[in-house]
Amino acid sequence: MKKGMLLVLLLVVNICSSQNNRIIDSLLQSLKKGSDKQKNLTLINISDEYSNFDLDKAILYADKSLVKAKKLKNDSLIGLSYNAIANNFQYKTELDSALKYHKKALEIRIKIKDSIGLADTYNNLGIFYDTKGEFSNAVKNYFKALYFYEKKQNIAKQAMVCSNIGIVFKAQKEYDKAIIYYRKSYELYSKTTDDFGKTTSAGNLGSILINLKQYEESLKYSVIAKKGYEKLGYERFVGYPLSNIAYVFDSLHNFKMANNKYLECLRLHKKHQNNFEIAEVSGAFANCLIKQKLFNKSIIYSQESLKYSKIAKANLLEINSFKVLALANSKLGNYQKAFQYSELYNLGKDSVFKTQNTKSIFELETKYQTAKKEKLLLEKEAEAKQQNIILITVSLIALFIAIIGLLIYRQQKLKHTQQEQEFELKTAIFQIENQNKLQEQRLNISRDLHDNIGSQLTFIISSVDNVKYAFDIDNKKLDDKLTNISSFAKETIVELRDTIWAMNSNEISFEDLESRINNFIEKAKEAKDEIQFSFETDGDLKATKLTSIEGMNVYRTIQEAVNNAVKYANASSISIDVKRIENQNQITIQDNGIGFDEAAIQKGNGLKNMQKRMEDIGGSFNLESSNLGTLITIWLNN
Template sequence: MKKALILIFLVSSVLFSQNKKSIDSINSIYTQGLNIPEDSILQLYKDNAENARKISYEKGIAGAYSKLSLAYSYQGIYDKSTQYGLEAVKLYEKLGLNDQVAYRYAEMGYSMKYSNMEKAQAYMQKGKSVAEAKKLDSVLKDIYNNYGVLKEIQKQLDSALYFYNKGLKIKKEQNDSIGIPYSISNLAGVYGLQKKYGKAKEYFNQSLQTRLKMEDSIGVAENYTQIGEVFMAEEKYDEAIQYIKKSLPISVEKEYRNLTQYNYKTLSDIFKNQNKADSALFYFEKYLAVKDSIHNTEIQKKIAELSIEFETEKKEKELAERELEIKQKNTLLYGSLGLAFLLGLLGYLFYNQQKLKNRQLKKESELKTALAKIETQNRLQEQRLRISRDLHDNIGAQLTFIISSIDNLKYGLKGATLKTKEKLSSISAFTSQTIYELRDTIWAMNKESITFEDLQARITNFINKASNASNNVEFTFYVSENIPANYMFTSVVGMNIYRIIQEAVNNALKYADSSSIYVEISEERDNFFIEISDDGKGFNITETEQGNGLNNMKKRAREIDGILEIVSKKNIGSSVILKISIKPTRP
């Protein structure tokens, strides 16, 4: 009630005075904590932007655009969020407000964390670079925290903890009462993923109590959901349902659609684990309805178009300013020469104009070529996304249904023989492995290029799974320190490297009877070397018939212009060595 009265007072102030102070006051309101409908929040900042425009107050316009971008992101309307965010960045850059430029880039990246991780990281890193270069701690505290969220989503938990603690340290130094509970909640989330459930609940409750005092309704909803997740991980389903249902009405009322979607999906999963099919289906249908309203192809396409339009406009503006500066210098030079050099000056001007014209024509041609290339890439990407969605939604769902059906069949066949149950378990395990393979394929299809960091994370995840499944085999994965994380592979090259490693490790587990498996990636003289070796029983290469696995590895190596060598000695072990002679391009 108190915040509503403050809001009415500020709106009245704008209507009667329209001065900079009242505009800045509205822009400084803590949006997430306002207990008023989202439509009212949007109208408030649209009116504030218009009032700032009437008095030509560009900083006020940019501030209102920033708040609109944030409000639209909470509603899951990402095209509008991106549009207002880019407009705010342009105004802040014009005004030379580096702290706001850094903050807006980072906020745009954070809002895209579920819809476009690649773009999210690019914007976030851009904002982080500006803030670090200018030593803007007031902005870095939030950027570090949000960058940690991106790392957590990508399962890079140690990196997430590193950035969360960096942000929390600055917030404590500045006594940031609003930001501290966010950092504490994020740390708690990582502890939960690390299965440190007691510590996770302790941190979440600490954050919750602070937010209840602040009347931060959305923050409270997030904490309820997070505590519910911890109980779910502990398989305390009744307690988990209790907390998720506390969060759900708040997220619905505040139109926080991302959280609403997640709450519905979590409740569906809990009831599924409790074998309550009706409730699970009810909440899953609710989840799909919200998801479809947020993530649709047209919105993603529009966000991409806005980003391209912003970058193109920025480059054209820089080019125009550069050409204008050259022309002004030439004009001053020519004016000082006088009438004695008039004929030479006119000849030079004619020559210079013709040169500029040719340069402009060349750049226009290059721009048309670039736009045509971008359009072709967009069409290819849309096709990839369509195919990957079909694979995920149709084949993925069917495989999941098969696993569920087999599990139900095993439960129902209480009198079945041990051989029958083992056969059903084998089919279930094979289907699960097929799902993992399908996810790997979808992962590669959704990307035009793959960074070495992405590939390394994927290989690490596979080796960890293999290690957990093979207790008697010790795994070692070593990556040379001189390989930059931002090396770029095409999706075809990256996927084939991953498949060759996967096949070599699986062969060692099946046939080598080894106690250790070693995987190494190194770089020498513009070549990558990937070696998978074991200390198993080995085999005679000339006497052993090569099966589909070895032939497939050689075929994949040829497809990426690589060389595959297999070395094996009986009772000593085997090695598979892949050499890629082409050097990956850097971004």
């Protein structure tokens, strides 16, 4: 009926789909063979089969299973046995006994970390609390079950728990919320081959659609559920969708059909000792009889509902019975009784819904949805100890592995470092050998230049001078020509010495350059004593090294610039400054001569050579000239 398939959704160990007696006979035969563990499981299956029509025998075989499981000292089988006993007591609505065995099953399953078993027990505890009207506890256990089922990706059981959660929301009259979970359950079952689950889910949809006044759709799902149970051979459960069908006809005021269905439903529930359902259907039938103004008959069924509500300890159904009894007695003029039942109804209603209100249910759902996003751990004292032992063991193993790994790593690193050092040493030796060979070649070349070309130039100078002094040369033009040859040869010797100096040096500092340029300037002073020369180098730049090529190019550029100023500028002052500006070295050669027009004068070889020398070593060359003098600026990267 409106309550739906609450107790049907208790987790059972094995679901069958054939004639019960034939299956039980087959199971009893299988007890004669197989291992002790297989026999134990067979006893649980027999208990499950009897739970469909004989709960006392079902409990008997579950007890036998428990005895055997304890002898085997098999915790998994003990948990299954406790679960079977608890389920059968819950079917009988002996809730105190059911709770006792559910807790025993929970304790065992926590101990052995049986995730699915834990979920099964939490689901059954949810049903237990739902039956008692303790909705917050019911939802809390349902969401615990759902967490484990989702973790294990068990779609059928996720569907089952969603259905049970929907039942709680339905009891709180949160029908829009309830149908969300019912439809989710039906969708999940549709992805499985679980015909029993799909049938149950259809019955729940038939129930909730009544509350939403969608009677035609409700009738459709209720008929699907009824036919499903009949096909599966579960007469015990046919009464559930039948009660929904009765309520649909009741709501449509087709009282003749409604009365027949209510009575048929009560017959089935009484046959199978479904005390909770007897109480619920009797209450609904009593309410239907009031609509037909059959008040005395209504009181009879209300009393029956009250009786079975107390047996089943179904507080909410008991309270609803008081309401119907108050109304029926009021209609008959029994106002004193009506008042008494009304007071009992109000008192009970306030008691149940004061602590089990809708807000608390929503809060539990929110907590569950939040908890889903995090890792939920169930830790008990025994589990914590075991985890600590495992953690310590793993830590020690990890530490041992880490130490071994570190030693291997250090050995490999030392080996690698040694190989690198050997390679670097070989490379260094190779470079030194190459440098020595190169230096030797340089020395040979410079020696050849000095001994051969140098001596030849000296011979030329000596020969020219001897010619001049040996012969009285009256021809001035010839005398000047000989003098020029001698001077050129002397200059060439100086240039040759500079080249040899650069070749014999791997590096040239600015201090070396300054010394060399000062020698050159001294000779320039002899030629032009009216010119004032100055050479300034920043102190921190003197130790800065240039390669021999860079040093020689800088030297030649400064030499060319000074020569040009001496020859053409008519200057009285020539200054050379070397500075460091940010990340570059700056060299300026400046005179106060007459300058020249850069646009009018085509660059000669001297200017081109200076610019080319700087570009070759990655520097830059800039020339500025006016009638106040000429400024040459050289930039070198530091």
